[in-house]
Amino acid sequence: MGSVVVLIGPPGAGKTTVGRILADRLGVPFRDTDADVEAVAGKPVSDIFIEDGEARFRELEAEAVRQALATHDGVLSLGGGAILHEPTQRLLEDHRVVYLEVGLDQAVKRVGLATARPLLVLNPRSQxxxxxxxxxxxxxxxxxxxxxxDGRDPEDVASEIAAAL
Known part of the structure; x- marks a missing residue:
């Protein structure tokens, strides 16, 4: 099995938005590992960070990514930090990976500086x-x-990925 494509990139790159569009175009399911983590934990990612700590979140994330890479046969979006886990990096070697690159200004606009992104709490732009x-x-x-x-419509980004695949 294995995903058709795995989307990686920083917060604000468009992994979820582009992923949903791409999955629809390709006629395959979409899956977001952050949503998987929230389902297992029974609470939002931001609450996991606050209540349980980043280490616990990363444990849940690594397991969610491992399971998704082994079982999901569509478009898979990974949380921005999932790639920090070395076993995850090794697992990704067997998958087609697309890096959605975004500049800082665009990421700030897309993420917003007042959002519940736990790693961006203090001085969000600098973080x-x-x-x-x-x-x-x-x-x-x-x-x-x-x-x-940067400066592109998610539909256009999805089209470029579909053509490249």
Missing amino acids: LRKLMEERRPIYERLADITVKT
């Missing part, structure tokens, strides 16, 4: 910049395809 810089080399290394999303 987002740091997070993006730290993760970019991993995203780039894991990606089979990189698609720039």
Whole structure:
């Protein structure tokens, strides 16, 4: 089995929005591992971070990603930090991975600075910049395809990915 395509990228890259459109175009199911984590935990990601800590969230996330990569046969969207887990990186080697690249200004506009994103609580713009810089080399290394999303409509991004597949 295995996913048709796995979408990775930082918060605000459009993984969920583009993923839903792409899945519809390809006639396959869409799955978001953050939603899987929330279903298992019975609460939103932001509450998991606050109440249980980032380490617990990352444990739940790693298991959700492992299960999804093994069983989902459609478009799979990973949380922005899922790629930090080395076993996840190894699992992704067997899948077609698309990195949705987004610039800081676009990510800030899309994420909003007043959202419930737990890693962006203090000085959100600075935190987002740091997070993006730290993760970019991993995203780039894991990606089979990189698609720039700045200033583009999600439909256009999905079309580019579908054509590349």
